[in-house]
Amino acid sequence: MSISKNQSKIITSLSQKKYRQKHKLFIAEGVKVVNELLNSSLEIDTLFAVDDFQIDIPENKITRISEKDLQKISNLKTPNKVLGLFKIPNDKLLQKNGLIVALEDVNDPGNLGTIIRLCDWFGVSQLLCSKETVDCYNQKVVQASMGSLTRVSITYIDLEMYLTASTLPTFIADMDGENVYKSQLPREGVLIMGNEANGVSDKIKVLIKNKISIPRFGEMQETESLNVATATAILLSEFKRSF
Amino acid sequence: MSISKNQSKIITSLSQKKYRQKHKLFIAEGVKVVNELLNSSLEIDTLFAVDDFQIDIPENKITRISEKDLQKISNLKTPNKVLGLFKIPNDKLLQKNGLIVALEDVNDPGNLGTIIRLCDWFGVSQLLCSKETVDCYNQKVVQASMGSLTRVSITYIDLEMYLTASTLPTFIADMDGENVYKSQLPREGVLIMGNEANGVSDKIKVLIKNKISIPRFGEMQETESLNVATATAILLSEFKRSF
Numbered sequence: 001m002s003i004s005k006n007q008s009k010i011i012t013s014l015s016q017k018k019y020r021q022k023h024k025l026f027i028a029e030g031v032k033v034v035n036e037l038l039n040s041s042l043e044i045d046t047l048f049a050v051d052d053f054q055i056d057i058p059e060n061k062i063t064r065i066s067e068k069d070l071q072k073i074s075n076l077k078t079p080n081k082v083l084g085l086f087k088i089p090n091d092k093l094l095q096k097n098g099l100i101v102a103l104e105d106v107n108d109p110g111n112l113g114t115i116i117r118l119c120d121w122f123g124v125s126q127l128l129c130s131k132e133t134v135d136c137y138n139q140k141v142v143q144a145s146m147g148s149l150t151r152v153s154i155t156y157i158d159l160e161m162y163l164t165a166s167t168l169p170t171f172i173a174d175m176d177g178e179n180v181y182k183s184q185l186p187r188e189g190v191l192i193m194g195n196e197a198n199g200v201s202d203k204i205k206v207l208i209k210n211k212i213s214i215p216r217f218g219e220m221q222e223t224e225s226l227n228v229a230t231a232t233a234i235l236l237s238e239f240k241r242s243f
Numbered sequence: 244m245s246i247s248k249n250q251s252k253i254i255t256s257l258s259q260k261k262y263r264q265k266h267k268l269f270i271a272e273g274v275k276v277v278n279e280l281l282n283s284s285l286e287i288d289t290l291f292a293v294d295d296f297q298i299d300i301p302e303n304k305i306t307r308i309s310e311k312d313l314q315k316i317s318n319l320k321t322p323n324k325v326l327g328l329f330k331i332p333n334d335k336l337l338q339k340n341g342l343i344v345a346l347e348d349v350n351d352p353g354n355l356g357t358i359i360r361l362c363d364w365f366g367v368s369q370l371l372c373s374k375e376t377v378d379c380y381n382q383k384v385v386q387a388s389m390g391s392l393t394r395v396s397i398t399y400i401d402l403e404m405y406l407t408a409s410t411l412p413t414f415i416a417d418m419d420g421e422n423v424y425k426s427q428l429p430r431e432g433v434l435i436m437g438n439e440a441n442g443v444s445d446k447i448k449v450l451i452k453n454k455i456s457i458p459r460f461g462e463m464q465e466t467e468s469l470n471v472a473t474a475t476a477i478l479l480s481e482f483k484r485s486f
Contacts, residue, residue, distance in 0.1 A: 123460035226476075
């Protein structure tokens, strides 16, 4: 079998968010990532796979293709046996308790992917993203977050409105904040992380009660601030370590 | 002025480690990174800059070029005013005390760049890399580590030999290790982090005394292990937080 012109056109279009939203589909590639997603609550639309990819799903969901055809539709440097079109699930109910991470305008797909994995690791089941944050169904995010994408509930939301309404304690990483190693951190709260270049915007900052800082141990004052994903790693570790 | 054929050939060759070692030069690009390196102990060889890049170094070190020529030699998607050729410094004396990070075969330039920034942040002045670890003068590492590259001493070394000879306590991240949140960590020691896919090799593992683990809080056992850079972030934070 081969790929129809129409299928090929849809697959190409899915590199753009507006077409992912129109078709309610996203792409995942490679044996490991596709297997993780197949074993999750996600629904598969079509699986394009070479002959020696064996998997226990109804044959009518699988389109067997040649290595050459896979090469054509793949976005990876070295395509790996399978490309899946998965259905974007409907938004889940917002979780109102527990530890929540909120991202304002995080741009880099690799950073979002890493943060989704961190949420999964540290048992943060709700991740909030401002509307300007990179789309979690962007293929680079899918590949970086792997199966974690299906275990963390990700909601795109008006952060300003959410924070105005929420009664949970709110936290921001800020150089002038309290030393996080000396802070009593609660079990529940919202940790807000900002854009790679600009941090958290002023309009959001005024809504946040608690400022915490990760102390710098190097003597050099020129040291770049920590990357948003590594700062999230350290702060989530601090929130969780005493419980 | 424009770029000579010979210069252009050298610049292109520097994407390969063997030519960086032959010419003892590496590339850094963009206003921010180049400025940080110019303000460090590194020596500049040649700076290729467009007319409106102003900088206080001897004019004979600067070759003024057009935006179009910069485009030709740049490895960035959007070239940013300047590309510098810097001299690779000679190896510094190995530091034998303090907290040391050692990497075995870390492949991804982004991960190495992030780890160099983390060492800088947490005051780790000596980073050891196995010979198979990605070269720290790879341009992606340079761009990701920014000025931190000049503040952390990075030495490529036979790790097995080093660990056999060292008398410092040695630590490895291992799922079966002691909960790091409950461990007494010393001021001095060597933290060894492994390759992205395979972790630390058996021949190195047998030389390491202490196993520590970052507990997983998510309930799902399928959660991917943490990425090597985020795990390093959390562990360095734990080593430093009580001092």
